[in-house]
Amino acid sequence: MKVRYLIFSLVVLIAGSGASLTVSGQKVEYIKTADLEKILKNKEDKLSVINFWATWCAPCVKELPHFEKISKEYNRDEVTFFLISLDFPSEIEGKLIPFLKKNKITHEVVVMTDTDYNLWIDTVDPGWQGNIPATLVINNAKKIRSFHPEELDEKQLRELINKSL
């Protein structure tokens, strides 16, 4: 419980001036390009696992429960997960939040509200064409950075994290 609160605080801190939306107890934070850049530039010696997904992306929906499950297995001092939704801003209340409730996704989800994707895609990875799901694993202190613009199964995700620790 304490861990989740601390992760939440981290997310709120990062969200900065961004707003948030709470519907029936389910909350999402909104982030913009500057917030994403802060996440990408984090200098701490810990692994960040950043997943880009959306409810409208079938393979994303399929792998999201793996992130939800695996995020509970790691100490937040070691691995921080960021589930960044690219759901349409007009569909957060009507689609994203009901989806999170229905699928029991308790991990914090942030919504990227800069819809001019061209502004920030290259900062994640210059080779990324914009297809999701996509997962970036980084630890800047250890100069670890690997980008996976594809669906990951539970085994692949676990292996990826373990070999980056």
Add this chain to the structure above:
Amino acid sequence: MKKYLYVLLIGILLPMTAGAQSAYKAGDFASDFKLKNVKGEIVSLAQFTDAKGFIVVFWCNTCPVVKKYDERLVKLNEEFAVKGFPVIAINSNDKGVSPGDSYEEMQKTASAKKYAFQYLYDESQDVARKYGATNTPHVYLLSKTDGKLKVEYVGAIDNNADNAAAADKHYLADAVNSLISGKPIAMAGTKAIGCSLKWKKV
């Protein structure tokens, strides 16, 4: 220590190999193709002798981002086909992976959405591979140059999938207008989030 070096190597090399694919970018020359349209006719770009170029867009029936752009693509075709740049939409999704993207569904979609542009079926996915398309929608603006098909712009239609009225950077329309007026294209490549192309599972 060795483990970290290995990861570091992968971390450096992997992003580099992604760029090493032959995905078309502005300045490259594109291949023509022979694909079936929703009326059962075989279509090649060479058949359009009056066209000055083509707005080739990788498209499909199922992707919600594509659906957001439906009206916009119809309007783009209305605006630019008469000026020599017709829209050519291509569905390269595998129907085994995505049943909603079958040929029969394409015919239904084209009819329901009143597509006045060519909607072609890239069943073998060879055209998507050749062009380096990775998501839908994914635009390749081509111009007829020196008897070849020159890639002029690759990427997004505009800067707001969700809300057409809020889009204020009309990347594709600006690129076409630049070609028409003989001016250089300000942004020859942009990126956009879309549904991944549904590749056949081997």
